[in-house]
Amino acid sequence: MHPRNKSKARGAMAPRPRKRGLWIALSVSLAACLAVLVYEQRPAQAPSTDTVIESLPVKKPAPEAVEFRMTDFEHGWLRYSDGATKVTNDGGAIWQDSSTEPAVQALSGSGAGGEPADRGEWSLAPAEQPNPATVVYETKPYSVKQSQFLTDRFGWALLGSGSGLPIPLLVTTDGGETWRADVTADVREAVQTEKRREEQAVREAALYETPEQAKLAMRSAWALLPDQASVGDAVLVRHNKPGDVAWQGKTYKLQPFGSGYYTYIPIPMQAKPGEYPIGDVVLTVKEKKFQTQYLQVSQQMESMRQDTDRIQADQKKIDAARSKSEPEFLYTSAFIQPIQGILTTPYGYTRYVNGKLDSSHTAIDLAAKEGTPIKATNDGIVALADSLYLTGNAIYLDHGMGLFSQYAHLSELRVKTGDRVKKGDIIGLVGTTGFSTGPHLHFTFWMHNVPTNPNLFFDTVPFRWNAAKK
Structure with missing residues (x-):
């Protein structure tokens, strides 16, 4: 090519500076992207401690059993701190929410408003309710919030907080000597025994002259009928536990009847007048002259x-x-x-x-x-x-x-x-x-x-x- 033409050809390539500007723009864009990428990879700033605590779910304490009442041997209720109530109609073998139909019947089927039903004048409930501060269950002592005895043998104890039992109620069939958490077959049998005892107590009380005399004798550890007698007479002895009575060189076995244990003791003609202890009471034997x-x-x-x-x-x-x-x-x-x-x-x-x-x-x-x-x-x-x-x-x-x-x-x-x-x-x-x-x-x-x-x-x-x- 002619040198002049070659020079013109070079002149035709003058736009090259515009291409370099494009590369510069691309470089700037790439730098911006890298800056964004670097920013997004930086660790996020940790939230404050207060923010974390406020965001955690609050775990409420489980409701605590606060009160119970057995309205009779079968029915009762157990109230919780949140107002919920469980009831039983089988002596505590099963406790149900009070919204269920059987539970509603149990709660209203005995005493009005869930209060103790009237089991008759001759129920075997102790004259003074025991109030144990603690009870022992499986060798471990537990504090007692509330207790209730329907008879001198049969009762319940509501344990204090922290017992770990699903239903914090224990039952006794021997007056508090032993306690158990489950209403087993032998507990149910004990219930039937106590029901029979109450039926027998009605028969026993009917033999006394007045209800007041029956209560006095039947709620005492020992009773003498009468506590004064003459030679040739006799005395009827009642005790609230089985055992024997030693009298005038002989031993008389106390036999079960009603809710107590009885025996006769005769006062022979040769008995000397005086005072004789029988259990925790005293028999006075008086002198008597015969024709x-x-x-x-x-x-x-x-x-x-x-x-x-x-x-x-x-x-x-x-x-x-x-x-x-x-x-x-x-x-x-x-x-x-x-x-x-x-x-x-x-x-x-x-x-x-x-x-x-x-x-x-x-x-x-x-x-x-x-x-x-x-x-x-x-x-x-x-x-x-x-x-x-x-x-x-x-x-x-x-x-x-x-x-x-x-x-x-x-x-x-x-x-x-x-x-x-x-x-x-x-x-x-x-x-x-x-x-x-x-x-x-x-x-x-x-x-x-x-x-x-x-x-x-x-x-x-x-x-x-x-x-x-x-």
């Missing part, structure tokens, strides 16, 4: 008393019959006099036969026409009905708890051994069999094989004995 009676009998009758072999053989029968007594009170109402005869020999007379000291007459003799019907003094079981040597045709009725009534010299027996009789049933006829001077009924009571004044029983029951009637 004297003189009898004249034929030599033939006198000789009857010398046949000791026959007398001892009969005594073995009698002792065997009186050695077994029903362990309960068989009567439910007052005793009656078997016949309305003429009293010829009162109880306790010192008797002389043909001028010789014989013994104390520990019965009453009621003279009546031969063949007069004889009534059972009260409900009982015929322990013995037999013809005996000295007492002739004789009957012993068991009235339970070691108490027997005796009917002697009958002309005819109308019952046999083992029969059950009701008060007023005709059991025999007046006669003069055995060692007898004429038609009459020889009648008395035997208490643990000790003869006892029958006048104590007529028109009453031992539960109503008191010093004013002596």
Whole structure:
């Protein structure tokens, strides 16, 4: 090419400076992007501590059980600090929210407004509610917020905070000796036992003269009915626990009846007047004078008393019959006099036969026409009905708890051994069999094989004995 033309060709390439400007713009843009990228990769500034605390969710403390009440053995409620209420209708085996239908029925089905239902005047609730500060469950002590005992044996305790139990209620069936968290089968059985005890308490209380006397005796550790008596009399003892009573060299077992434990103690004619402790109470034995009676009998009758072999053989029968007594009170109402005869020999007379000291007459003799019907003094079981040597045709009725009534010299027996009789049933006829001077009924009571004044029983029951009637 010609040099001039070559120069023109170079002149045609003059726009190159514009291309360099584009590169500069691109470089600036790239730098800006890198600056943005670098900024976005810088660590974010940490929020303040206050900002973090405010943003965390607040965990509220679990509601705490604050109060409970069992309205009866089956129904109860448990209230929480947030106002929620759980209820039970199966004695605490299951607790349900009070919004459920069974729970609503449980809450309103006993006491009004969830208060204790009226379980009757003779509920076994203790006169003063125990208030334990702590209880032991599985060897660990727990503080007690509230407790409630429906009987002297059966109760609940609401534990203080921090027990860790789903339902912080413990139950006892032995008066607080042991506690458990679950209502097991044996707890349910204990409930049934307590219900039966309350039913029996109603029967027990009915035998007392007044509700006030029943409450006084049934809510005491020991009770004596009466606490004053004379020689030849007897006392009914009640204790709130099983055990024995030691008296005059003998031991008498306390038998369960109603809500307590009972036994009779006879006061023999030879007992010395004075004061005797029985449990935590005192029995006062008073002196009593008896009159004297003189009898004249034929030599033939006198000789009857010398046949000791026959007398001892009969005594073995009698002792065997009186050695077994029903362990309960068989009567439910007052005793009656078997016949309305003429009293010829009162109880306790010192008797002389043909001028010789014989013994104390520990019965009453009621003279009546031969063949007069004889009534059972009260409900009982015929322990013995037999013809005996000295007492002739004789009957012993068991009235339970070691108490027997005796009917002697009958002309005819109308019952046999083992029969059950009701008060007023005709059991025999007046006669003069055995060692007898004429038609009459020889009648008395035997208490643990000790003869006892029958006048104590007529028109009453031992539960109503008191010093004013002596």
